[in-house]
Amino acid sequence: MSSDYFPSFDGNLPKVKKHHRPAKPESPLHLKHRETARIFLLNQAGELFLIKTHWDPGTGLPPRWLTPGGGVDPGETIIDAAVRELFEETGHKVHPKALGELELSLPFKMEWVSGHYETGIAHFYRLVVSDDFKMDETNWTTDERRDVIEYRWWNISDLLQSGEIVGPPGLAEYLENHFSGR
Numbered sequence: 001m002s003s004d005y006f007p008s009f010d011g012n013l014p015k016v017k018k019h020h021r022p023a024k025p026e027s028p029l030h031l032k033h034r035e036t037a038r039i040f041l042l043n044q045a046g047e048l049f050l051i052k053t054h055w056d057p058g059t060g061l062p063p064r065w066l067t068p069g070g071g072v073d074p075g076e077t078i079i080d081a082a083v084r085e086l087f088e089e090t091g092h093k094v095h096p097k098a099l100g101e102l103e104l105s106l107p108f109k110m111e112w113v114s115g116h117y118e119t120g121i122a123h124f125y126r127l128v129v130s131d132d133f134k135m136d137e138t139n140w141t142t143d144e145r146r147d148v149i150e151y152r153w154w155n156i157s158d159l160l161q162s163g164e165i166v167g168p169p170g171l172a173e174y175l176e177n178h179f180s181g182r
Contacts (some may be wrong), residue, residue, distance in 0.1 A: 015058075019074050022119065032118035036168075037081035038069030040103065040126040040179075041090070043133065047153040048179070050166075051089065054147040060113025064165035065147055067124065078102065078123045089144065091136020092129065101126035108168040122168045 022033040041049040051068060055061040068089040072081040079096045087093050104124040111117040135151060156179045161168065166172040 011012055015056075018111055020071070026119075029116045030119065032120075034118065034120040035072045035078070036069050036120060036122045037072050037078045037085055038067045038124045039082055039086050039099065039128045040124055041068055041086070041092075042126065042128045044128070044131050045153075045181075046173070047178050048159070049090075049151065050154050050159070051151040052149040052164075053144075054149065058114075059110075060111075061110070062165060064167040065154075065159070066167050067171075069122070069124075072123075079125070082123070082125050086127070088139040088141070091138060092133065094127065099127055101125075104174060105169060106170050106174065108170055110167075110169060119169065122171070 016032045020032050020034045022030050025031075043049070045116040049068065050065040052063055052065050054063050068086055069082065070089070072078055076084075079099060079102075083094060083096050084100055103126050104122075104125055106122045107114070107119070108122060108125065109117055109119050137145075140148070156175055160172060160176055
């Protein structure tokens with residue numbers, strides 16, 4: 001896991017993949033739109049598994065805690081992306097039916113230090129795993145190896161009281177309203 005890398009803003013904007021460029025930008029500052037598939041991964045004690053990561057280089061944003069997940073690839077369904085991302089980021093393989101119904105679709109807007117911004121929709125499923133769950137980093141991408149700082153199980157109340165940044169924007173409020181008391 002990376003510990004010495006921090007994506008400060010040096011005047012160079014992040015590279016944006018063609019399929020992440022907004023089809024109809026809201027303004028010249030709107031550089032990226034990305035749909036993601038994410039998983040509320042819970043253990044038997046009701047703790048939430050989160051991964052602390054840096055933002056893409058060039059955003060200038062501080063690290064934040066995310067649920068396992070990532071971008072929906074062109075031609076991929078949201079559920080298929082959730083299954084793929086869960087395996088890539090944790091090594092945990094599941095059948096799509098194990099994730100159940102889509103729990104949340106959270107639109108977001110994140111402003112970069114430069115004033116440019118990205119929008120997106122984070123789609124969330126929920127999965128409870130057994131106590132023998134083991135994190136496996138084998139399938140991480142080069143970017144994940146660069147960006148991941150740490151991962152851990154969080155008591156949700158402790159997380160919300162910690163002052164740590166949780167992403168995407170709006171997720172902390174959702175956790176507070178739908179996972180209270182954990």
